[in-house]
Amino acid sequence: MKSPYLECGRIVNTHGVKGEMKIEPWCDSPAAFARLPKVYLKNGGEFVCHRLVRASVFKQLVVVGLEGIDDIDKAMLLKGQTLYAAREDFHLKKGAYFIADLVGLPVIDEESGVTYGTLREVINRGASDIYVIDTEGGERMMPAVKEFVKRVDVEAGIYIRPIEGMFD
Numbered sequence: 417m418k419s420p421y422l423e424c425g426r427i428v429n430t431h432g433v434k435g436e437m438k439i440e441p442w443c444d445s446p447a448a449f450a451r452l453p454k455v456y457l458k459n460g461g462e463f464v465c466h467r468l469v470r471a472s473v474f475k476q477l478v479v480v481g482l483e484g485i486d487d488i489d490k491a492m493l494l495k496g497q498t499l500y501a502a503r504e505d506f507h508l509k510k511g512a513y514f515i516a517d518l519v520g521l522p523v524i525d526e527e528s529g530v531t532y533g534t535l536r537e538v539i540n541r542g543a544s545d546i547y548v549i550d551t552e553g554g555e556r557m558m559p560a561v562k563e564f565v566k567r568v569d570v571e572a573g574i575y576i577r578p579i580e581g582m583f584d
Contacts, residue, residue, distance in 0.1 A: 421500040
């Protein structure tokens with residue numbers, strides 16, 4: 417079962433004395449994080465909702481003001497915590513997926529049906545994502561581009577067409 421909440425960032429510092437905080441966003445862009453209507457903090461096993469009352473992009477960070485966090489002392493207590501967002505607050509384009517839904521999927525040859533391994537991680541460092549795949553022969557990396565990734569089924573797996581030697 418998919419979690420109704422997704423990790424979306426981390427509180428890295430305070431900003432000013434009125435409770436604002438600097439957020440390292442883990443969304444597609446800082447602007448995507450700034451558009452969220454609310455975020456959640458985990459308290460024990462429960463998710464506690466906080467409405468964003470202010471949000472602005474500052475370099476690669478987002479400066480936010482959260483409802484109920486109105487001074488630097490309250491903000492300092494949250495430093496280092498992970499923020500979560502509700503799935504329905506993101507509006508994915510057709511053919512886009514949450515990384516959290518891809519991790520753990522089998523990576524399968526589209527033509528032969530051979531399972532090469534399991535997607536362990538997605539690295540985003542620029543032009544395209546890189547899939548990190550755990551195989552019997554060790555870790556393999558593959559660009560997540562249409563030349564290799566032919567289709568994704570979040571229930572069944574990631575179907576690929578690798579080049580010769582990619583998984584040897």
